[in-house]
Amino acid sequence: MNFEAFHKIEERAFYALAAALGLVVLIGLGAAHYMETHGHVVTGMNNQIVWGLPHVFAVFLIVAASGVLNVASIGSVFGKPIYKARAPLSGLLAIALLAGGLTVLMLDLGRPDRLIVAMTHFNFKSIFALNVILYTGFFAIVATYLWTMMERKMYGFSKYVGFSAFIWRIALTTATGSIFGFLVARQAYSSALLAPMFIIMSFSYGLAVFIIVQSFMYAWNGMKLDLAILRRMKNLLATFVGAVMYFTIVYHLTNLYFAKQWDFERFILLEGGVFTTLFWVGQMLIGTLIPLALLLHPTLGTRCKTVVWAAGMIIVGGFAQLYVIIIGGQAFPLNLFPGMQQSSSFFDGVIHHYQPTLPEFLLGMGGIGIAFLLTTIAVRVLRFIPQDDFHHVSKEMLTD
Amino acid sequence: MGDLLGRYRSLRVFMDACVHCGACTDKCHYYIGTADPKNMPVARQELMRSVYRRHFTFAGKYFPSLVGAQDLTEELLQDWYKYYYQCSECRRCSVYCPYGIDTAEVTMAGREILDTVGIGQKYTNEIMGKLHRIGNNLGLPGPALEDTLLGLEEDIFDATGVPVKLPLDAEGAEVMLVTPSADFFSEPHVESLIGYAKVFHAAGIKWTLSSKASEAGNFGMFIGSYDNMRRAAMRIRDAALDLGVKRIVVGECGHAWRVAYSFWNTLTGVGHGGEDAFSKQLQQQLDPNYPAPQHICEFTYDLIQQGKLKFDKSLNDHRTITFHDSCNVARGSRMGDMPGGQFVIPREVIKAVANNFYDMQEGTINEATFCCGGGGGLLTDDLMEIRVKGALPRMEAFNNVVQDKQVNFLALICAICKAQFTKVVPYYGFDMSMIGGVHQLVATAILLEVPEETAQESVASDD
Amino acid sequence: MSNNVDNSQNDNEQVNSRRQFLGWGAAVAGLAIAPGVTLLDIAHGRPADEPASSKIRWGMLIDSGKCATGCDDCVSACGKENGFSGKLETDSQWIRKIELKDLRTGNSHSLPMLCQHCEHPPCVDVCPTGASFKRADGIVLVDRHICIGCRYCMMACPYKARSFVHQELEDQNPDVPRGKGCVESCTLCVQRVDRGEQPACSDACAAAGHNAILFGDLNDPNSEIAKRIAASATTQVRADLDLNVGIRYQGI
Amino acid sequence: ADAHEESSSGRVPVPVHPEGKGDKCVRDTAYMKRHHMELLKHHRDETMRNGIRTTEYSLKNCVSCHASKDTNSVLGKNGFCQSCHSYAAVTLDCFECHASKPKATAALNPALGQGLKAGDGSLASNM
Amino acid sequence: MSLLTVLFACMFYAATALLVFGLFFKIRSYARTPAPLKIPTTPAPTTKTGVVLRMTREVTLFESLFKSNKWIWLFGYMFHAALLLVVLRHLRYFTEPVWFWVDIVQPFGIYAGFAMVAGLGGLWARRFLVDRVRYISTPSDHLILALLVAIGITGLGMKFVAHTDIIAVKEFMLGLMVFDLQPLPADPVLLVHLTLVALLMTIFPISKLLHAPGIFFSPTRNQTDDPRDRRHISAWAAKLESGASSKSEA
Numbered sequence A: 001m002n003f004e005a006f007h008k009i010e011e012r013a014f015y016a017l018a019a020a021l022g023l024v025v026l027i028g029l030g031a032a033h034y035m036e037t038h039g040h041v042v043t044g045m046n047n048q049i050v051w052g053l054p055h056v057f058a059v060f061l062i063v064a065a066s067g068v069l070n071v072a073s074i075g076s077v078f079g080k081p082i083y084k085a086r087a088p089l090s091g092l093l094a095i096a097l098l099a100g101g102l103t104v105l106m107l108d109l110g111r112p113d114r115l116i117v118a119m120t121h122f123n124f125k126s127i128f129a130l131n132v133i134l135y136t137g138f139f140a141i142v143a144t145y146l147w148t149m150m151e152r153k154m155y156g157f158s159k160y161v162g163f164s165a166f167i168w169r170i171a172l173t174t175a176t177g178s179i180f181g182f183l184v185a186r187q188a189y190s191s192a193l194l195a196p197m198f199i200i201m202s203f204s205y206g207l208a209v210f211i212i213v214q215s216f217m218y219a220w221n222g223m224k225l226d227l228a229i230l231r232r233m234k235n236l237l238a239t240f241v242g243a244v245m246y247f248t249i250v251y252h253l254t255n256l257y258f259a260k261q262w263d264f265e266r267f268i269l270l271e272g273g274v275f276t277t278l279f280w281v282g283q284m285l286i287g288t289l290i291p292l293a294l295l296l297h298p299t300l301g302t303r304c305k306t307v308v309w310a311a312g313m314i315i316v317g318g319f320a321q322l323y324v325i326i327i328g329g330q331a332f333p334l335n336l337f338p339g340m341q342q343s344s345s346f347f348d349g350v351i352h353h354y355q356p357t358l359p360e361f362l363l364g365m366g367g368i369g370i371a372f373l374l375t376t377i378a379v380r381v382l383r384f385i386p387q388d389d390f391h392h393v394s395k396e397m398l399t400d
Numbered sequence B: 001m002g003d004l005l006g007r008y009r010s011l012r013v014f015m016d017a018c019v020h021c022g023a024c025t026d027k028c029h030y031y032i033g034t035a036d037p038k039n040m041p042v043a044r045q046e047l048m049r050s051v052y053r054r055h056f057t058f059a060g061k062y063f064p065s066l067v068g069a070q071d072l073t074e075e076l077l078q079d080w081y082k083y084y085y086q087c088s089e090c091r092r093c094s095v096y097c098p099y100g101i102d103t104a105e106v107t108m109a110g111r112e113i114l115d116t117v118g119i120g121q122k123y124t125n126e127i128m129g130k131l132h133r134i135g136n137n138l139g140l141p142g143p144a145l146e147d148t149l150l151g152l153e154e155d156i157f158d159a160t161g162v163p164v165k166l167p168l169d170a171e172g173a174e175v176m177l178v179t180p181s182a183d184f185f186s187e188p189h190v191e192s193l194i195g196y197a198k199v200f201h202a203a204g205i206k207w208t209l210s211s212k213a214s215e216a217g218n219f220g221m222f223i224g225s226y227d228n229m230r231r232a233a234m235r236i237r238d239a240a241l242d243l244g245v246k247r248i249v250v251g252e253c254g255h256a257w258r259v260a261y262s263f264w265n266t267l268t269g270v271g272h273g274g275e276d277a278f279s280k281q282l283q284q285q286l287d288p289n290y291p292a293p294q295h296i297c298e299f300t301y302d303l304i305q306q307g308k309l310k311f312d313k314s315l316n317d318h319r320t321i322t323f324h325d326s327c328n329v330a331r332g333s334r335m336g337d338m339p340g341g342q343f344v345i346p347r348e349v350i351k352a353v354a355n356n357f358y359d360m361q362e363g364t365i366n367e368a369t370f371c372c373g374g375g376g377g378l379l380t381d382d383l384m385e386i387r388v389k390g391a392l393p394r395m396e397a398f399n400n401v402v403q404d405k406q407v408n409f410l411a412l413i414c415a416i417c418k419a420q421f422t423k424v425v426p427y428y429g430f431d432m433s434m435i436g437g438v439h440q441l442v443a444t445a446i447l448l449e450v451p452e453e454t455a456q457e458s459v460a461s462d463d
Numbered sequence C: 001m002s003n004n005v006d007n008s009q010n011d012n013e014q015v016n017s018r019r020q021f022l023g024w025g026a027a028v029a030g031l032a033i034a035p036g037v038t039l040l041d042i043a044h045g046r047p048a049d050e051p052a053s054s055k056i057r058w059g060m061l062i063d064s065g066k067c068a069t070g071c072d073d074c075v076s077a078c079g080k081e082n083g084f085s086g087k088l089e090t091d092s093q094w095i096r097k098i099e100l101k102d103l104r105t106g107n108s109h110s111l112p113m114l115c116q117h118c119e120h121p122p123c124v125d126v127c128p129t130g131a132s133f134k135r136a137d138g139i140v141l142v143d144r145h146i147c148i149g150c151r152y153c154m155m156a157c158p159y160k161a162r163s164f165v166h167q168e169l170e171d172q173n174p175d176v177p178r179g180k181g182c183v184e185s186c187t188l189c190v191q192r193v194d195r196g197e198q199p200a201c202s203d204a205c206a207a208a209g210h211n212a213i214l215f216g217d218l219n220d221p222n223s224e225i226a227k228r229i230a231a232s233a234t235t236q237v238r239a240d241l242d243l244n245v246g247i248r249y250q251g252i
Numbered sequence D: 001a002d003a004h005e006e007s008s009s010g011r012v013p014v015p016v017h018p019e020g021k022g023d024k025c026v027r028d029t030a031y032m033k034r035h036h037m038e039l040l041k042h043h044r045d046e047t048m049r050n051g052i053r054t055t056e057y058s059l060k061n062c063v064s065c066h067a068s069k070d071t072n073s074v075l076g077k078n079g080f081c082q083s084c085h086s087y088a089a090v091t092l093d094c095f096e097c098h099a100s101k102p103k104a105t106a107a108l109n110p111a112l113g114q115g116l117k118a119g120d121g122s123l124a125s126n127m
Numbered sequence E: 001m002s003l004l005t006v007l008f009a010c011m012f013y014a015a016t017a018l019l020v021f022g023l024f025f026k027i028r029s030y031a032r033t034p035a036p037l038k039i040p041t042t043p044a045p046t047t048k049t050g051v052v053l054r055m056t057r058e059v060t061l062f063e064s065l066f067k068s069n070k071w072i073w074l075f076g077y078m079f080h081a082a083l084l085l086v087v088l089r090h091l092r093y094f095t096e097p098v099w100f101w102v103d104i105v106q107p108f109g110i111y112a113g114f115a116m117v118a119g120l121g122g123l124w125a126r127r128f129l130v131d132r133v134r135y136i137s138t139p140s141d142h143l144i145l146a147l148l149v150a151i152g153i154t155g156l157g158m159k160f161v162a163h164t165d166i167i168a169v170k171e172f173m174l175g176l177m178v179f180d181l182q183p184l185p186a187d188p189v190l191l192v193h194l195t196l197v198a199l200l201m202t203i204f205p206i207s208k209l210l211h212a213p214g215i216f217f218s219p220t221r222n223q224t225d226d227p228r229d230r231r232h233i234s235a236w237a238a239k240l241e242s243g244a245s246s247k248s249e250a
């Protein structure tokens, strides 16, 4: 294996970056503290929109975490060498993004001080509890996976661990999707399509994040990404984006033709104000069509910059998509009495409104900060190749 | 022992602080090479620590078996002798110890104690004797030295047509070069000497060697004796004062550079920043614009930076080079003005004069470099077995780049490394000619202005 | 009144000795409740040390036809009993009055909506910690000692019956502890029901003379509620979800 | 009533709190000192999950006896619960939800047998 | 005043005296022993600030250990970080009113108790499982680990199994500090915990636990790498020069 693949990040830039990210994280924690001491009144969330911006961030990070591991899976499970060289970075990002996402999720709880309760009381019927187990397992498996990749004497196992990580990750995203998919009560959710859709979303967001991080690392070290590699990755990305689009269309079509969720569809697609805009402009235009055009463009598509821009747009589109799914889904009122006009002091029968506030946003950014802070530190620290087994290592190297 | 404890804080702290954590255990090349558990750095310290415990700690006095304390018996002394001469004082273990416990310090103390009880090592002591009598480790007397240098001047002229000079005892020169005596006649050491000379010549700097200070190496360090070390270093001071030089440059030698860099100022005032009369006497003479002492690589690197040297890199194209960080340079001293300069500067010099350079695997270079296996006073044929085994880790890493990158030249900046490797590589199936100095590469690629009258002579490569 | 409690006694004995300690107190307490019980003819007060029984399933029958437009006595009674006002948008509302207008016929009527105390409650299914739970007698509660405030149950409840406490509270009713960061919903006035009284809302409705809310044991064929459900057409809201709710409606 | 306050010479800071009403706690004082949290937690689960409503170990009962005469609360600087808890730096978040003051109605002491009669629906805790 | 209280009070006074004086003398001897030569393990910082930074990294992150061996680092770090939290958590027994930040640490301290024992478990396991480390382990290494594990387990035992009266413990401790004895609860677990702690305090200055102060005096870590710019000379070495001629006789 080529050690030059593990590149060093330059000293000073590292500290500057770490300090900047650290600040973002601190601000995020501060925001969480503010939310906790004052209660959730200081957020835009209320009894109608119970999951707000923090959940958009958290779900994005979690979904992307699982997707970013794709790169490693393609390397280990499907044995593609160019992906193999990137597997450690991919595993690292997976852990970091998941940690960021979970932190946001946890700090947004009404009682974050009861974390210990969440870890000792399990209701196994709850898909959420299942997720807690899947997340913890994900950490463990990916960490083991990283270990097998970094430590030579374990390298032989990396394929098997990689495979279980792959399976685990599919389960994890399925379960994340099912958090919504099993909500029978709500028009927006309650669909078996959500689980596969989340999986494919995770592929697309994850790869986009990976491409951006990777290109930053290359730029930092003054290196150029090989064009052939770039081409392969961007083709894959385009495929994923296409697949997400396909699923989105099918999802809305089933809603229209089979589930007879006319009103909800009219809301999202036509009359939903900010949600409609986010759907068409954010998700479809910025997150799907423009990136597809860029990626598939015969000349533009082979430039590193274009691919990074496209990836960035896919991420923006991803946030828009999750915003529409999570918040749009709640904004549409529950219909308890079909065929009747409903009104009450508790906002029955009207579109619920949600105005995100700064602390929520800062908390979300804090999660992103955590993810990238962890990545930055780990990339720097783990440049040390484990010393213990030099003996073994070199012998193995001879036989390479 | 009590005396040493009182004089060296390092020893006192190191005796107490080790927690037997085991971090250092697999870091010593002699342990890796011999698999003898007593070669684990901590075990090596333990030889002394057990005695320390017995005599200087409460637990050791009253519960010896609990803490593994023992009396200094004849047998134990034998072990001391054996294992304190199986440590090349390379400090690799010190890098990894959480408290920076430096087994080299313990080894030195151990050897000093052994010396006082009369169990000195022949090799080191003989060499010290030669140094004190004659002025260099090889026992090369002044006139012989002069002959050698003249011979070299002729050789260079024959090869290049350039009258490169190797002045000896030239008073009023700007630079005094102190270099390991091996450079004067051993292969491949001489090639580097030629390299230094060419550099001085090309830069047009007046320089000289000194017959009094014809040895940079300081074996006093190996037995950790402050007095011996100081006595050896004094010769340099005297020579510098005699010749009135403004700068002192040290040639390619690892432990020499450590002593020069880290200790000369302390021992003899070769350096800057001294406040006392003793050091001021010399320091007022030295040029404050340059570090004192300066390493030949720093010296060459500076000139390269200033554009004063011209090279044809392609002259080194028949070589694919890797670089071995000598342990004393890597972990006991520095070059340039930033920490870690000792790793950058030699590599930059090599890259400036050659096209094909590859590093060995990370974890075996820079501060993690493996010792050549012959340092610390072990460079004697009596210890051949341990020298071969101790070179194993380095050789493995070397072999990797040989296989992967077709490396055929191991560039060194240490006389001991050169001597050790030329002896040892054959055991590992490599050719002696793969070994050479950094300035040997410089010598190959440097372009000298050929005076008109000799212009017709061709420039030949040097090996 | 000497009772020197021995450290080694287990809890059961504790309870017993405690009763001795209380002596006549407990007995009087039992008696004090009795009149109320017979008067309202709903249920019998359960002894304080007896757990809720699965033989019982508490429920309500709400007659939308009787529910008066403009009245919200049940809502304010609930607030009073449980200690909240529902003034802020983010305040809890365990019960709310919904005005309905049939889009085809133009008929309008109203009804109170509260936690339906589902037999298969989605809120309980999704709760990660098991804080949401269904008591043996069918009352769905949040154990706010282990609720982490994740609000997944709110996402899951088809009736929007739950509220999240967005703010620090003060001066809670000692009988109804509530606090910031947890999710809560109608407890079917469990503190009253356990004493043998009926919920504050149905009480208030009766007091106002509307008698739109009938509280009782759905499992007991002799109870009035069971009889009425057997006799007349009642609806479960969102029957399509098959949750077999404990709150039934009439006249929607 | 309290052992440690007697033995204190005044130089050692000790938690100071009002004495409880009546002459005995629900179990003996030494036991309560160490195990009140177990009693409370056990009772909490019994009440919550099973609807067991004995008063003996109920928080309301504790508060009714231990609320200070001055502030009518178990919290506050010298409040019964808080004095110890801040002394030992043990969190006490119960009173974020539970009333820290006894109910204002009728008799305060359930030992007098009226603790079970409640539920007049008044928001009586603030007085 | 029970005999027990007096006994433990004496024990703590004695242990504290041994700890304080033992450490004082040890540290004094470290500080007084000269370091005649510049021997920082390079690459080393060239400035004082740099050295402080390096030392901080060593002490807070165990940087060298990390470079050396990830497993030992993991367990060692877990143990030490947890130990720190546990000790901070214990400050509540010695301060009144409890410092606010000690209050903040409380909840973490509980997890730390487990982490500490787990970390120690890992460290201990390697003394059995890794040949190299087994070879260098002496009985005392095992005993110190056993001692710390026992302290941890009795502590956790008090927290989770057999509660003690920590109010009384605090009164006892505060009492010790002002020489006004307060009764100590006679719980066996507490007594074991305290005895072991006293033992730990006693052996601290005479065992390898000296690594804690020692690290700050380690010349390979605490020296600046500036021998060419500043003359570094120890008192006894300077004597060699005094009166001596500027030139040697060689």
Ligand code: HEM
Binding pocket: B019, B020, B021, B098, B099, E058, E059, E060, E062, E065, E072, E075, E076, E077, E079, E080, E123, E124, E141, E144, E145, E148, E209, E211, E212, E213, E215
């Ligand atoms: C400045 C404070 C300290 C530093 C920087 C420090 C650092 C270290 C390091 C780097 C190790 C080796 C790695 C390992 O085996 O865990 C170690 C081991 C150890 N430390 Fe510390 N330590 C400190 C304070 C303490 C204190 C206060 C104690 C005791 C109460 C302690 C107890 C131990 C023990 C028992 C070991 C040996 C573990 C074994 O036997 O495997 N340390 N320490």
Ligand code: HEM
Binding pocket: E083, E086, E089, E090, E093, E109, E110, E112, E113, E114, E116, E148, E151, E152, E153, E154, E155, E156, E157, E158, E159, E160, E163, E164, E166, E169, E173, E190, E193, E194, E197
């Ligand atoms: C004089 C000093 C000490 C006293 C008076 C003391 C007392 C106590 C007490 C009363 C507890 C029970 C805490 C509870 O119930 O909440 C405890 C727990 C504990 N102690 Fe100590 N201890 C002392 C020193 C130490 C030391 C030096 C260590 C570590 C080396 C230690 C480690 C622990 C641990 C790990 C726990 C359990 C976790 C926790 O509650 O923080 N103790 N100690």
Ligand code: SF4
Binding pocket: B027, B028, B029, B030, B040, B041, B044, B086, B087, B088, B089, B090, B091, B092, B093, B094, B103, B104, B107, B371
């Ligand atoms: S100084 Fe070098 S040779 Fe000596 S014990 Fe340490 S690693 Fe081994």
Ligand code: SF4
Binding pocket: B017, B018, B019, B020, B021, B022, B023, B024, B025, B041, B042, B045, B096, B097, B098, B099, B100, B101
């Ligand atoms: S690394 Fe240091 S402390 Fe650990 S065993 Fe080796 S010498 Fe001792």
Ligand code: SF4
Binding pocket: C066, C067, C068, C071, C072, C073, C074, C075, C097, C111, C112, C204, C205, C206, C208, C210, C211, C212, C213
């Ligand atoms: S009190 Fe009765 S009548 Fe009034 S709103 Fe409530 S249910 Fe209807």
Ligand code: SF4
Binding pocket: C114, C115, C116, C117, C118, C121, C122, C123, C124, C140, C156, C157, C158, C159, C160, C161, C162, C185
């Ligand atoms: S109505 Fe909602 S809160 Fe009540 S039991 Fe059903 S799902 Fe749970």
Ligand code: SF4
Binding pocket: C126, C127, C128, C129, C130, C131, C132, C142, C146, C147, C148, C149, C150, C151, C152, C153, C154, C182, C183
């Ligand atoms: S908010 Fe509380 S009750 Fe609701 S699901 Fe989360 S933990 Fe359960």
Ligand code: SF4
Binding pocket: C077, C078, C079, C081, C082, C094, C095, C114, C185, C186, C187, C188, C189, C190, C199, C200, C201, C202
């Ligand atoms: S039963 Fe009680 S808690 Fe539920 S709505 Fe009626 S008054 Fe409110």
